[in-house]
Amino acid sequence: xxxxxxxxxxxxxxxxxxxxxxxxxxxxxxxxxxxxxxxxxxxxxxxxxxxxxxxxxxxxxxxxxxxxxxxxxxxxxxxxxxxxxxxxxxxxxxxxxxxxxxxxxxxxxxxxxxxxxxxxxxxxxxxxxxxxxxxxxxxxxxxxxxxxxxxxxxxxxxxxxxxxxxxxxxxxxxxxxxxxxxxxxxxxxxxxxxxxxxxxxxxxxxxxxxxxxxxxxxxxxxxxxxxxxxxxxxxxxxxxxxxxxxxxxxxxxxxxxxxxxxxxxxxxxxxxxxxxxxxxxxxxxxxxxxxxxxxxxxxxxxxxxxxxxxxxxxxxxxxxxxxxxxxxxxxxxxxxxxxxxxxxxxxxxxxxxxxxxxxxxxxxxxxxxxxxxxxxxxxxxxxxxxxxxxxxxxxxxxxxxxxxxxxxxxxxxxxxxxxxxxxxxxxxxxxxxxxxxxxxxxxxxxxxxxxxxxxxxxxxxxxxxxxxxxxxxxxxxxxxxxxxxxxxxxxxxxxxxxxxxxxxxxxxxxxxxxxxxxxxxxxxxxxxxxxxxx
Amino acid sequence: xxxxxxxxxxxxxxxxxxxxxxxxxxxxxxxxxxxxxxxxxxxxxxxxxxxxxxxxxxxxxxxxxxxxxxxxxxxxxxxxxxxxxxxxxxxxxxxxxxxxxxxxxxxxxxxxxxxxxxxxxxxxxxxxxxxxxxxxxxxxxxxxxxxxxxxxxxxxxxxxxxxxxxxxxxxxxxxxxxxxxxxxxxxxxxxxxxxxxxxxxxxxxxxxxxxxxxxxxxxxxxxxxxxxxxxxxxxxxxxxxxxxxxxxxxxxxxxxxxxxxxxxxxxxxxxxxxxxxxxxxxxxxxxxxxxxxxxxxxxxxxxxxxxxxxxxxxxxxxxxxxxxxxxxxxxxxxxxxxxxxxxxxxxxxxxxxxxxxxxxxxxxxxxxxxxxxxxxxxxxxx
Numbered sequence: 001x002x003x004x005x006x007x008x009x010x011x012x013x014x015x016x017x018x019x020x021x022x023x024x025x026x027x028x029x030x031x032x033x034x035x036x037x038x039x040x041x042x043x044x045x046x047x048x049x050x051x052x053x054x055x056x057x058x059x060x061x062x063x064x065x066x067x068x069x070x071x072x073x074x075x076x077x078x079x080x081x082x083x084x085x086x087x088x089x090x091x092x093x094x095x096x097x098x099x100x101x102x103x104x105x106x107x108x109x110x111x112x113x114x115x116x117x118x119x120x121x122x123x124x125x126x127x128x129x130x131x132x133x134x135x136x137x138x139x140x141x142x143x144x145x146x147x148x149x150x151x152x153x154x155x156x157x158x159x160x161x162x163x164x165x166x167x168x169x170x171x172x173x174x175x176x177x178x179x180x181x182x183x184x185x186x187x188x189x190x191x192x193x194x195x196x197x198x199x200x201x202x203x204x205x206x207x208x209x210x211x212x213x214x215x216x217x218x219x220x221x222x223x224x225x226x227x228x229x230x231x232x233x234x235x236x237x238x239x240x241x242x243x244x245x246x247x248x249x250x251x252x253x254x255x256x257x258x259x260x261x262x263x264x265x266x267x268x269x270x271x272x273x274x275x276x277x278x279x280x281x282x283x284x285x286x287x288x289x290x291x292x293x294x295x296x297x298x299x300x301x302x303x304x305x306x307x308x309x310x311x312x313x314x315x316x317x318x319x320x321x322x323x324x325x326x327x328x329x330x331x332x333x334x335x336x337x338x339x340x341x342x343x344x345x346x347x348x349x350x351x352x353x354x355x356x357x358x359x360x361x362x363x364x365x366x367x368x369x370x371x372x373x374x375x376x377x378x379x380x381x382x383x384x385x386x387x388x389x390x391x392x393x394x395x396x397x398x399x400x401x402x403x404x405x406x407x408x409x410x411x412x413x414x415x416x417x418x419x420x421x422x423x424x425x426x427x428x429x430x431x432x433x434x435x436x437x438x439x440x441x442x443x444x445x446x447x448x449x450x451x452x453x454x455x456x457x458x459x460x461x462x463x464x465x466x467x468x469x470x471x472x473x474x475x476x477x478x479x480x481x482x483x484x485x486x487x488x489x490x491x492x493x494x495x496x497x498x499x500x501x502x503x504x505x506x507x508x509x510x511x512x513x514x515x516x517x518x519x520x521x522x523x524x525x526x527x528x529x530x531x532x533x534x
Numbered sequence: 535x536x537x538x539x540x541x542x543x544x545x546x547x548x549x550x551x552x553x554x555x556x557x558x559x560x561x562x563x564x565x566x567x568x569x570x571x572x573x574x575x576x577x578x579x580x581x582x583x584x585x586x587x588x589x590x591x592x593x594x595x596x597x598x599x600x601x602x603x604x605x606x607x608x609x610x611x612x613x614x615x616x617x618x619x620x621x622x623x624x625x626x627x628x629x630x631x632x633x634x635x636x637x638x639x640x641x642x643x644x645x646x647x648x649x650x651x652x653x654x655x656x657x658x659x660x661x662x663x664x665x666x667x668x669x670x671x672x673x674x675x676x677x678x679x680x681x682x683x684x685x686x687x688x689x690x691x692x693x694x695x696x697x698x699x700x701x702x703x704x705x706x707x708x709x710x711x712x713x714x715x716x717x718x719x720x721x722x723x724x725x726x727x728x729x730x731x732x733x734x735x736x737x738x739x740x741x742x743x744x745x746x747x748x749x750x751x752x753x754x755x756x757x758x759x760x761x762x763x764x765x766x767x768x769x770x771x772x773x774x775x776x777x778x779x780x781x782x783x784x785x786x787x788x789x790x791x792x793x794x795x796x797x798x799x800x801x802x803x804x805x806x807x808x809x810x811x812x813x814x815x816x817x818x819x820x821x822x823x824x825x826x827x828x829x830x831x832x833x834x835x836x837x838x839x840x841x842x843x844x845x846x847x848x849x850x851x852x853x854x855x856x857x858x859x860x861x862x863x864x865x866x867x868x869x870x871x872x873x874x875x876x877x878x879x880x881x882x883x884x885x886x887x888x889x890x891x892x893x894x895x896x897x898x899x900x901x902x903x904x905x906x907x908x909x910x911x912x913x914x915x916x
Contacts, residue, residue, distance in 0.1 A: 332785070353788040364786050373780040384776060384787040388769035396768050 029092030031056045031218040032187055037086035039072050046072040048242045054218045061221045061229050064239035065262055065459035066430055070222050074189045078110045079103040109185025111176045113192045117164045123175045124160040127182050150181050170201040189220045194228055198317050199520030206232050226255040240264055263461045279308030282448045282479035288338035290328045298324040299503040306479040313494030314483040316523055321503035322483045323365060326452050330362055331355050342448060361446035363437055365453045371437040374426030378418050379407040381425045381436050414439035431462030442469055449473060452483040467493060501525045564903050565847030572895035576888040589874045601869025602862030610745030616861030618809040620754040622839025623846060623853035624761040625805030630848050631765055632798035633778040638684060638699025639806045639836025641706030642677035646807025647814045649676025651729060651822045654736040665735040669811050677807015678800045685799025689792035714824035727824035738816040750812040757805060761850030774798050809835055841889050844896060
């Protein structure tokens with residue numbers, strides 16, 4: 001056989017070869033061509049004349065803020081939506097994709113953000129689910145064998161007989177990828193695959209992705225984490241308001257450039273946090289032990305102190321006790337042992353009402369479930385805490401004039417984009433709903449703030465804004481406990497970083513010592529020989 | 535132009551703005567218009583039923599409308615019939631807005647009626663100007679107490695209020711039966727479960743005009759206004775509605791969720807209890823009548839009031855006209871039945887069809903309302 005000896009030949013004739021370099025060469029028809037895709041929903045154009053071309057062997061990133069139309073586009077590709085206009089070609093041939101089954105037939109695999117796995121079935125059983133021509137789950141032998149073979153071929157180790165519920169998040173994702181590979185997917189769509197992973201797991205995932213592109217598979221990678229996008233992508237398509245606003249490669253741009261493209265204006269990433277002296281201890285959590293919903297110990301011997309004028313970040317992968325910590329501080333979860341002190345005082349029968357009365361404000365993790373009442377108006381949500389206090393209520397009656405004045409002031413000050421105060425809050429964008437919650441909580445007299453995942457799922461502009469307000473509160477002498485899964489956020493804003501893993505504090509590092517590598521490792525539960533202060 | 539969330543700067547989209555204006559015009563009426571259309575659709579189905587019985591639907595509905603609204607007397611009868619529906623309906627609005635389902639209206643009516651009756655017996659000679667308010671307040675207290683029990687059970691013990699309120703109906707019914715067989719029974723009447731003629735000082739005064747219309751109608755309107763003020767103008771009402779929409783967020787905001795649930799059912803029961811007092815002291819017999827007559831005394835208002843409230847878009851003010859229309863169907867229905875000689879069950883069935891259509895339309899209404907809400911957000915002020 002003639003071995004290709006130069007790169008040009010390899011690129012042109014063997015797109016399936018081990019070359020992971022971006023191809024500059026004129027190649028045969030691309031793996032996927034989506035042309036002029038338009039999708040309208042009532043009152044909204046989700047995709048407007050979008051073109052997307054994916055070559056074999058490339059990681060093509062779709063970048064954009066929430067609601068930019070990324071998900072709509074891949075749902076069209078996966079047969080979950082029908083486009084109103086536009087054409088899809090696979091390997092040069094026009095195709096119709098009326099259903100996910102058809103998409104799978106065309107070699108398209110989808111790794112959903114929320115894994116589509118049945119927790120009470122094994123990995124092999126999950127793979128077998130939905131395969132055509134199977135007689136239930138009885139005939140597992142061949143499936144299992146082929147799964148092992150696929151797993152070995154791709155170096156994706158997995159126990160086919162393990163139940164999904166037994167697997168860690170990273171392993172579940174591996175199972176999802178294997179499921180797609182088992183179905184011989186040539187084009188994989190990964191919808192925010194890193195959202196749930198620790199930094200080392202992300203590294204593993206990226207190694208896997210590179211080996212998949214080396215085999216000539218195409219990947220569509222959806223993310224809004226700029227560092228990852230710069231790391232893994234060959235091509236980047238940026239969407240904004242349903243339209244393609246830019247096509248670029250990591251070599252041609254910077255993170256700032258990408259961010260600006262996403263939001264349509266200049267964005268400054270990273271910020272200077274001025275040094276300042278801290279004051280007295282405002283919030284002291286001491287050797288807290290709390291049970292989770294299933295009776296398991298979810299916080300064990302957990303201590304953290306937050307003083308006036310500092311932000312303490314609780315970093316960690318979600319599900320390691322962060323939610324329970326916030327709930328315990330707020331009196332929503334019984335404390336088994338240990339104490340929570342606000343300004344040196346332990347609250348006897350804590351409830352949100354009692355805790356708030358002592359000057360603690362709270363931005364909950366799930367803003368639609370816990371932070372805002374979606375069916376109520378913007379003004380009602382802004383007043384959700386202070387509605388019954390004078391001057392907003394007198395003699396039990398709401399003082400609408402004073403309330404409106406107050407709410408307009410907050411809407412302006414916190415730049416909430418809303419047509420009216422009477423607008424139903426659920427009609428706002430996620431970022432604006434978060435601004436409503438932040439406006440309410442930050443404007444209160446509270447000088448202790450427990451802030452959980454304040455920028456999750458909101459766009460860069462809004463996140464930037466939330467960060468500014470947090471630092472403003474810090475400058476004003478508030479004590480801020482910042483619980484976040486976003487490592488960058490934790491490291492950027494925090495004066496100290498506490499890493500939480502399986503309910504325990506792994507470290508308490510001052511900003512200068514908290515490097516990404518170190519914190520990332522601690523997040524996986526690898527402890528180090530570091531004397532923890534205090 | 536592509537927007538994924540309603541934004542303030544959409545004024546350039548002229549087509550959308552027109553739709554948006556239309557939607558904003560529609561907005562206040564969606565709540566009532568959809569159930570009204572559903573009622574018309576139900577009457578069309580009813581027309582088919584009438585045809586099947588060989589009756590001319592046009593004649594039948596003509597009789598129904600005349601019977602309900604055709605004369606001053608008929609209007610007064612309809613209004614009298616509508617009062618308890620409106621009172622219960624306002625209570626239902628308060629409960630449902632707090633996301634508490636109150637199926638216990640019947641029991642709360644009965645307890646309100648008992649409390650009012652006992653009060654009138656105890657204060658026989660108090661002048662009318664005092665005794666009438668006293669029996670109304672007693673009714674509110676009795677019904678409120680009866681509602682607070684399942685409310686507290688739900689809030690503090692997690693007992694499903696749908697089951698407990700229904701069970702409380704049975705308890706109330708048998709309690710009434712017991713009282714009327716023994717303690718409250720009319721002296722000398724051995725078999726008839728009824729009290730003596732209660733103090734005339736507690737009779738609800740008739741309104742001028744020579745009809746049966748009494749001040750109960752004013753009480754119902756007053757309660758509706760108070761219900762509106764409570765729900766939409768008071769801090770307490772804001773708390774109830776917040777709890778009704780999202781208990782978790784309310785709790786996180788520092789609201790007392792359990793107290794709210796208990797209060798909602800107590801207020802709801804109080805409204806039903808007032809209905810009980812009005813039913814007794816606005817009746818022509820001026821007695822509390824039980825056994826066999828028990829259903830006759832409550833007129834099923836504890837259940838029909840739910841329909842009136844849903845018909846009125848769970849708004850206390852709209853519940854008043856809704857009750858009037860529904861009351862008209864009930865009074866006019868009997869006239870129709872007498873006039874065209876269809877089985878009485880057909881009238882019940884007709885009412886049932888209206889209920890099913892109206893209640894069934896509420897989901898559609900909510901969806902339409904969401905749509906209108908979203909669309910009318912376009913091109914708003916910045």
